[in-house]
Amino acid sequence: MLTLHAADLVLPGDRDPVPGGAVLVDGDRIAMIAPYEDVAAEHPSARVRRWPGVLTPGLVNRHGAALLERTYFPDDPFEVDELGTEPLTGAALDALAPSESRRGNSARRCTQKLLAHGVVAVTGPLTTPAVRTAVRRAGLEVLMSGGAEGALDPLAGIRPSEAFRGPLAVGGPARFAVFAVPDEDALAAQGAGTCIATVIGGRLVHRRR
Known part of the structure; x- marks a missing residue:
């Protein structure tokens, strides 16, 4: 089943942000990254999940x-x-x-x-x-690269882009997160505790209740 994850802002991680963007997931892979209207028009039968905030690569x-x-x-x-x-x-x-x-x-x-x-x-x-x-x-x-003692928040002391596992890419793994903030600067200021959803392998593995 195709699932369309729409957010106020999509940060692919290696190119310009996509306001009102969407990430289309097919199984465990990303099938499309574009403005929501474009994705929805091409795939009208996709299940839609709408998220308030910014969608980024997983951390x-x-x-x-x-x-x-x-x-x-x-x-x-x-x-x-x-x-x-x-x-x-x-x-x-x-x-x-x-x-x-x-x-x-x-x-x-x-x-x-x-x-x-x-x-x-x-x-x-x-x-x-x-x-x-x-x-x-x-x-x-x-x-396999060890780290010192540290916090649960992977953004402590670094910019979000420094914590991204890898950019969102068509054909790449569907692993990303959504944060209840308007942009990357707000995410840096407020931290990853603002997470409202995490997707790994195309599966919604965390959703804030």
Whole structure:
């Protein structure tokens, strides 16, 4: 089925923005990028998803190994009384000494947070089998270039274009995100927490409720 994702502004990542643009998805690939009227006219039977804001290439979080393997995200509400709500790192994580199963569950919770920030790829390497399984099931790509400790927000301290996994291209993978901001400057100022939708492999893997 063809799906047309329309947004107030489309940022392809390697060419001029498309106001009132749309990205047409066929399976797991991008079939067309153009103004909404042009895409809709050529493909009137496509399912339409309308998003307020800016549609961009999916983002890379360059702190993937640190977040997924050197951070523990407590399970809310089941572990809050014992561990609190903040992620555990360093000595606190060493004291907890979570089993591989708990580390995998933490990674699963982390992947959901990453998807909610428009992330489609993380840096590795990831050495824990349960963590790798959680990441694979989430559909996240693992890039083999490690990063230091850092934030869930892949835009912390950098411009959005520096975090794009790759430009949107016809025939390329359908992996992108939509943010409830009017343009790239606003996205840089407000961060990836403004994400309202993330698409990987043509599938809507996150949608803000």
